[in-house]
Each structure stands twice: as C-alpha cells, then as structure tokens.
Amino acid sequence: MKYLCLIYVEERLLDTVPAAELTAIEGVWLDYHASLRQSGRMLAGEALQPAESATTLRLRNGKLSLADGPSVDTREQLAGFYLIDAGDLDDAIRLAARIPQGRVGSIEVRPVRPLGLA
Amino acid sequence: MSVSIDAVYRAESRRVLATLIRLLGDFDRAEEALHDAFAAAVEQWPRDGVPANPRAWLVSAGRFKAIDNLRRRARFDASLALLADQLDAGDEAEVWDGEAVEDDRLRLIFTCCHPALPADAQVPLTLREVCDLKTEEIAHAFLATPSTIAQRIVRAKAKIRDARIPYQVPALNELPERLDSVLRVIYLVFNEGYSASSGETLTRTDLSREAIRLGRLLLELLPEPEVMGLLALMLLHESRRAARASADGELVLLEDQDRSRWDRELIAEGSALVERALTSRRFGPYTLQAAIVAVHAEAEDAAATDWVQIVGLYDVLARVTPSPVVELNRAVAVAMRDGPEAGLALVERLFARGELLDYHLAHAARADFCRRLGCNAEARESYRRALALARQEPERRFLERRLQQLGE
Incomplete structure (x- = not known):
C-alpha cells in the first residue's frame, strides 16, 4: 500500500536554527534519502522550494484564476514529500519516523486511495 | 437452550469477534459475521445440539457467512469476488493457528488503542469492541449523545480500514509506547467511573468495574509489570469507594475516611500485585502510584501513615x-x-x-x-x-x- 509522507517545516523558524544544525540535518537527510531509495520502498521523493514560490490556481465556471502563494496559509509549510510503499500504517510510520525534518517540523502520513488506475 | 446460547454469547462473543476481525480483515464485516453466526446458532443448536467447541463453530460459521455475503454482493461490485476468493483460500490451518487465536484479543485491544486514532475515539471504541458495551451505555457514562459516540466509533473504524492500521500485537521494541496508550485508555475509563462517585448513577460505578475487568484481561494476556501496576492502582482506589462519600453524598477526605469500610480483599490483591511489579525492577509510573496508595492502605488510621516512605515514592515518581x-x-x-x-x-x-x-x-x-x-x-x-x-x-x-x- 502507498503512503504519502508530507514534510512540513515552519520556514520562518528555519532562519533561527543554527547553520551547523541545519547542515547536520541535511547530512542525515541525504543518508536517509539514499537508504530509502536503496530499500526500494521509495516511489518518489522531492524537496520543494519555499512556499512563497507557489502559485495557486482555481477553475471557476471555466475561468482560470491565479494567486500568488500556497493554497492555505499554515503555520508550517509543505517543504517536501516522500511517496513510499509500506505494508501497513505501522510500517509507514516506522519509515516516516526516520525523516530528520520531523525533528524541527512535522510529517503527515496519508494513505493513498486505491483507485485501480493503471 | 436459549439460556445456553446467551451464556455462550457472554463468554465467547468477544473472542469470536477478535478472531473474525483477523480472518476477515475488517471490523464491520466481522461484526456482521458475528451476528450471522449467532443467528445460525439460534436456529441450529436447539435442533442439532450445542457443538463440542462452540467458539470454533461460531468462527467457522461467521467466516463462511461473510464469504457468502461477499459472493452475493460481488454481482454488483466485482472487486468483492476477488476478496471472497482470497478469504476462501485462507486455509484452515491459518484459521486455527492456536497461537494466533490466543493473541486475537490482545490484537483487538492494541488496535482499538492505537495512538494514530484520536484519543476521544480510543475509549469508546475499546468499550464497544472489547467490552461489548452498547453505544447508548457508553454515551450515558460519558455524558455524551449516542450519535456523538457512534460517529467517533464509525470514524475510528474508517481510519483503521483506510489507513490500514495493522491488526497486530506490537513488536517488542514498540511495546512500551503502545502499551502506554492501552494503559491510558483503561485508566481513563476507570477514572471516569471513579472521580464522579457520590450521588451519581450506577453506570459510572460500572465503568470502574469494566476498567478493572479490562485490566485483569490485559494482565492475563500480557503479564507486564506496568499492567500489574495499573490493575493494582485501580483495585486499591476501588477498595476505598464505600468510604469516599458520606451517606448524603458528600466528599470524605482520605484522612477522615472510616477505614473499616475499606475493602480488605481488594487491598490484599492490589498490594500483592504492587509487590510483584516492584520486584520486576521494570516498573513505571502506574506501579509507583499504586505503591503510594498501598502505603496509605497499610496504615490503621491517618496518623499512622508512613509519610517518609510516601515522600520517597513521590521522589522516584517525579x-x-x-x-x-x-x-x-x-x-x-x-x-x-x-x-x-x-x-x-x-x-x-x-x-x-x-x-x-x-x-x-x-x-x-x-x-x-x-x-x-x-x-x-x-x-x-x-x-x-x-x-x-x-x-x-x-x-x-x-x-x-x-x-x-x-x-x-
């Protein structure tokens, strides 16, 4: 079963984290990324540009409107994601618990809805 | 005959349900199967006699009924046919793996208390599925409306299904954390029945009793020191129930309680459990709290309380x-x-x-x-x-x- 692990970090807070700690987290993260990829459990995984780089679009009555910024303003911003293959929620939590960004932000684990699409 | 089916229901329905959830992989399907199995028993047992192993009979009947139901519905939803085939292919050895069956009730408890479920759903779900309390009874005890409680249970079951919360006893390295969650649920149930003692309805006393029953079951299935500690804590608190409120329902402080009204049997059982838990050297906060209550219980009157020991226990607890x-x-x-x-x-x-x-x-x-x-x-x-x-x-x-x- 697939789970999407959404990595949320408070971008504002990142400015206050000492550079050495950020480097350390990044080091752990690169290791995690490599080991997850090697395990074959990672279906996709990317880091995102800051939320302010986002563009949100809406289609209403066939008309497209664009807005600057993320869809919802939240305290923590979406910073990256992993799409993983796990046996059950406990298994997914075990994999997600090792994402180092969880130490400064939070990781939301969402089951993927099976639609039977190819 | 109907009397004996009732007795079998009381003794076996939770075990049968726990096993059916494992076999069918879904709470709702298992509940429906349990219902169907007992309906079949009401029809067949008076005619053919009570089977030698009623539990095995009920599990088999429930499983076959569930597969039948899936096949019938498969005419409208093809994916159910596949599921029915998968369930049917599960061989009898797997169904009757003794160890698996023994663990089913423990699986049910851990799943109902899974920390990924909202805290306010863990308690009603456990009382509903493990203790077989009716939604109305749970609502009454927690001063909520039945629809609120029902909704929490429905949502929790949906999350178990959709997020695929496993039906498992956690691995040893995850056990302490997961057990904490189970113990918290049991203690919450107990406190709900205990803290609102005086002048309240009987149902709330029943909640404490239900929590103690759950504690005993958990200890039987998983003899961990903190399980002993929690059961001891509940028994020792419960021993004071009669003395905690005056005849007109007023609160009586510990120092003013008539200690001759404390239940000596509960105290003896609780104290023995505390001692067992303490000697394990793997005890935690529940055992320590129980030890404190046990020291109070040993004192003939308030003045004779060993406060030095109690402060020492609080030091460790802190x-x-x-x-x-x-x-x-x-x-x-x-x-x-x-x-x-x-x-x-x-x-x-x-x-x-x-x-x-x-x-x-x-x-x-x-x-x-x-x-x-x-x-x-x-x-x-x-x-x-x-x-x-x-x-x-x-x-x-x-x-x-x-x-x-x-x-x-």
Missing part, C-alpha cells in the same frame, strides 16, 4: 514522570512529614513558575496549608480561588464548607 501535578502531590506528602510550611514553600515555588495556576486542587492544597498555619485570610483567599476553578459538585460543596468553617 524522576520517572516529572510533572507539576506529581510535584503538588509530593508537596502535600512533604507537608504531612515536615509540617505545612514546608508544603506551602513547594506550592509557592510551583506558582512562581507559573504552574498549576488554573488547577483547583493546587489552590485547595495551598489553602489547607495556610489554614493549618493559622493564616485564615490567606486560606480563605485560596479556597475562593479553588472554588472558582472547581467543576465537580461534591468538590465545590467541600470547598464551600471549608470557607464557612473559616468564618466567612
């Missing part, structure tokens, strides 16, 4: 689970050992740190220290503050009486 409430309880014990000014100093230190300012019992403790020191004005001030924060009627009446005694 190290294991530091919290302002533990510090407050320790302050009360210190005041009994060293005098009210020592307790007052500790509570003042908590307040100075901004802790427990909203907690009525902290102000009530301060008031009591001041009263014993003869500082009546300060005592009144703190009793008033406690009264403004207290929610439970018996507690409020107690605080009002204290205020009156101080000549307000």
